[in-house]
Amino acid sequence: MPRPDLLETFPNPCPGRPYEIAMECPEFTSLCPLGGIEGDAGDLKQLEGGAPDFATMHIVYVPGDVCVELKSLKLYLWSFRNDGIFYERAVNRILDDLSAVVKPAWMEVKGDFNIRGGIKSVITAHVGARTG
Amino acid sequence: MPRPDLLETFPNPCPGRPYEIAMECPEFTSLCPLGGIEGDAGDLKQLEGGAPDFATMHIVYVPGDVCVELKSLKLYLWSFRNDGIFYERAVNRILDDLSAVVKPAWMEVKGDFNIRGGIKSVITAHVGARTG
């Protein structure tokens, strides 16, 4: 279950200047919410949901008063590991959770998912307006 | 024969926020509509049309009320396999079929076709207006 309570912040060391922080997280994994898709993964009792999904999450934001602490972000992303969640919901959920904690001027989350059924999917969402 | 009836959708999990969904489908194949082009492919009785064409289809859209279901998209793209169709018509046909079902705020389809006669072709079409 996603654990936004794990997210921690630290004061922005340069609050008066708008600047961007970009993080690339190639080790995101969750489960497909459809238990039996692509065969009989449901036979695997230790997986609560369905087949594993893998993605690289790209997170970019312009910090306001606080920045997200890197290790807490890692732990938060780990908390999706055994959760069943659709691609579109995962990306929007991460955007919701992170922006609620960081309250950025602008934030974008892009999930670049591995090939499934011969198709690669990339979902991109943002809050706020990016200003030059 | 293209089968738009195979396309299925699911409700957009985040309908209030404009965001993009991009899908890369490197396994698109259809047939050239000209039966005898580049030799005697017409000799091959099991092919209804002409020589096979291959493309990577890139589909990007901003969802409205619904998103296209990934597996149904795969089956829809398979339905071109033994159909004779020109490059320009294939790309516009996919755009027509998908946008009719998904009713996106904006959608773009780009077909990146393999080299034929020493020339590589890329066709790009869209409906609606992309907004930042």
Add this chain to the structure above:
Amino acid sequence: MPRPDLLETFPNPCPGRPYEIAMECPEFTSLCPLGGIEGDAGDLKQLEGGAPDFATMHIVYVPGDVCVELKSLKLYLWSFRNDGIFYERAVNRILDDLSAVVKPAWMEVKGDFNIRGGIKSVITAHVGARTG
């Protein structure tokens, strides 16, 4: 159905000298022999077997008295398009058919198949002995 009868040859223009001919065929496609794998592809009436497979076939040989004619090889590979066949069998079948026609001193066929279920497969088989 694979059509080895389509294969044609021409006399080796330099029969006294051992040399290698390598051909890379990135547009090989066949069908999975298991009708219902990865969902309900069987619903797609126009496909005789199951879901499409895609591969790049690498063929290398030292010609004996004859060389394989390039266009006939293309037509032969097209003849797998709507046939259900396992990876291992496809590669060995192509090796059998080609070596029967060309009677090479040495021939290797390598099938490099697209990702399925998150796994990429490469099958390599040969007949004869490669000599320096």
Add this chain to the structure above:
Amino acid sequence: MPRPDLLETFPNPCPGRPYEIAMECPEFTSLCPLGGIEGDAGDLKQLEGGAPDFATMHIVYVPGDVCVELKSLKLYLWSFRNDGIFYERAVNRILDDLSAVVKPAWMEVKGDFNIRGGIKSVITAHVGARTG
């Protein structure tokens, strides 16, 4: 001698929608118009002009009523093979010939020429205005 009379067209299958067609032609070759440049190429009696030039031609356009037929484009580009022509003139000539036949809303031709004398040249010209 460039042969624009070889160019053929077919009706745009989707005339009401502005979309782009891009073609990459990596096998363009012509001759340098300066007979004796870089040595004594002029000794080579079978070449009517000077040393061979090689380029990849990139052609992009928004079709109006017609599209250029791919095979006729190939034959047209072949017709430069034994002609002496400067880089700048070749690119503008192709743009003139193609736009006269296709009457596109917008067309761009980019010639990316191989290194000569340690220098690589790229010439880019267009007609009309690209609209989003």
Add this chain to the structure above:
Amino acid sequence: MPRPDLLETFPNPCPGRPYEIAMECPEFTSLCPLGGIEGDAGDLKQLEGGAPDFATMHIVYVPGDVCVELKSLKLYLWSFRNDGIFYERAVNRILDDLSAVVKPAWMEVKGDFNIRGGIKSVITAHVGARTG
């Protein structure tokens, strides 16, 4: 817990000819067996062990009487997902489990693990002798 009982085989379609089957599995993930390494991952109650590890597993073998079935291999590799295991042990365990089921003439397993602490690790083990 690794589940070798999930592995299934099918008869080698070409048993008289020695040939190679190579599989690349970029989605292997397990857990570090040291609960508290690199911080407080142990806080994450849903993870039984420690921090997640990620690897691409490369498996190559010369089949004997049987080949490993691709989907069962996928399920077997999934069974490491929530298990704590060292790199060296994981690679040797996969080699042991697979070779016990497939009884190959030769088999090699290479685990290419993601960077940890600024260091990338690759472990390679084999059974049997590779013959040309």
Add this chain to the structure above:
Amino acid sequence: MPRPDLLETFPNPCPGRPYEIAMECPEFTSLCPLGGIEGDAGDLKQLEGGAPDFATMHIVYVPGDVCVELKSLKLYLWSFRNDGIFYERAVNRILDDLSAVVKPAWMEVKGDFNIRGGIKSVITAHVGARTG
């Protein structure tokens, strides 16, 4: 300790023309300010702070009256070597120090840091307005 006093300048050789100077410095290294992070690096008595960090620093600016001297920039960047500093502070500090000395029309500093905990970070800040 960062040593901005090491920075030297030379007169802009072309002060009347706005132009850009970009420098890529792949050998930036500093220390993590948290002494004990990622284990017991604190055991290493010769390191004053915590674990080493590594980054490529990208510096771009439009010079005013002076340009930064390349060797003095190298020495200034070396002065972070044994200093504990957060990513966000390091990038903004370099921007502050350099812009104070060079007084550019526009300057951007981008720090592209190596993977830590499976996450890659890139911080980008600027002063002034870039004009075409």
Add this chain to the structure above:
Amino acid sequence: MPRPDLLETFPNPCPGRPYEIAMECPEFTSLCPLGGIEGDAGDLKQLEGGAPDFATMHIVYVPGDVCVELKSLKLYLWSFRNDGIFYERAVNRILDDLSAVVKPAWMEVKGDFNIRGGIKSVITAHVGARTG
């Protein structure tokens, strides 16, 4: 018509030491000897044969008493430009012509031809024995 009479040599500056000279010639072009293949190229009166072929020629040798002069090699390769010749014959012809003039201890010619009909061909031949 190939013109081996254009090939010139110069004395090996280091005849007592076996060493290798490798030349990569990416601008080789000839014509298909089959006049009407892949359509009506025969309509193009200025081409004596059929459709143009393109290749990169890789030539490696251990010189004996002489080395091939680079500019004369370029002119010799140009002499194939308007000649109809099969891939296999072109590679063996170049090997024959060059080795007759240079009399090398060992020489290899590899022709890497552009995609035709979706298939890429590479032909490799040699004379003599390569010694370490």
Add this chain to the structure above:
Amino acid sequence: MPRPDLLETFPNPCPGRPYEIAMECPEFTSLCPLGGIEGDAGDLKQLEGGAPDFATMHIVYVPGDVCVELKSLKLYLWSFRNDGIFYERAVNRILDDLSAVVKPAWMEVKGDFNIRGGIKSVITAHVGARTG
């Protein structure tokens, strides 16, 4: 000593149409104007200045009445070979010399210099306004 007198031009073959000419010159070399930098290069009597510098020069322009002749550009760039000159001055000097001769609507010169002291430098300057 830079020799702008070597630059020659030819009439623009398409003066009524604004188009771009881009040239990439990877073989630019000059000397550092500081005689003794990076050691005792000054010991090398045949070098008039200091240590050699290497760069790729990228030149792009929209021609007016004339285009720069390619071979004369090559000779002009060679004339920096044994001259001591700073990066910033070299790029602006080339821009000054070329634009004085070509009188372009717009011209940009970018010098991409090799790593020195672990830092890579790129200098970019232009005259005129680029119009779409």
Add this chain to the structure above:
Amino acid sequence: MPRPDLLETFPNPCPGRPYEIAMECPEFTSLCPLGGIEGDAGDLKQLEGGAPDFATMHIVYVPGDVCVELKSLKLYLWSFRNDGIFYERAVNRILDDLSAVVKPAWMEVKGDFNIRGGIKSVITAHVGARTG
């Protein structure tokens, strides 16, 4: 000062089978032992030696009774950070220290150092014999 006392081991989990462990460490840094090389780095009082060097260390071995523990290897490599040492000595020192602790059947250390003075250096040393 290199600290081999930091190196720790754990028992080889598969001691009866010869297999390889490869580690790539891209964050190795030490100091040049010549205090004043490439300018006045000696001015930087906090550096005990001269200018920083950077390398990627590649370590491969066949374990005997023990394997090197990954985190202890990281700390050992950090201990070169503020030490002055020549390339050749660094690589051989690491090989000596590691092989003394691990007592491998075979071990190779390759140091791939960053460009200095326009030259890149790679040093490779090993102990023992690699067996297939």
Add this chain to the structure above:
Amino acid sequence: MPRPDLLETFPNPCPGRPYEIAMECPEFTSLCPLGGIEGDAGDLKQLEGGAPDFATMHIVYVPGDVCVELKSLKLYLWSFRNDGIFYERAVNRILDDLSAVVKPAWMEVKGDFNIRGGIKSVITAHVGARTG
């Protein structure tokens, strides 16, 4: 004029162990010994010979009692800058000069020269026997 007297050595820090030192020197430049080749370079009075040549020199050796000092190697390679020399002679000359000073167990020099007349040349020579 090549200046082998500039080469300096230092004692091999690990003389009892055979190991390899590889150096990649991408900034080698000399002049073509044919004064007027490829045009009127001879007009350029400051060049003593003909047109500039550029190469990357790869030097690998197993040191005996001494290693070549890196900075002296750089100065030695600079001494070819304004010298007219053929490719084959340059590579063999460097091998002769270096091996005379270093007296290595084995040494190889490979010169990878830039494209001239559309052809790339690589010359490779060695002295001694490489032992595993």
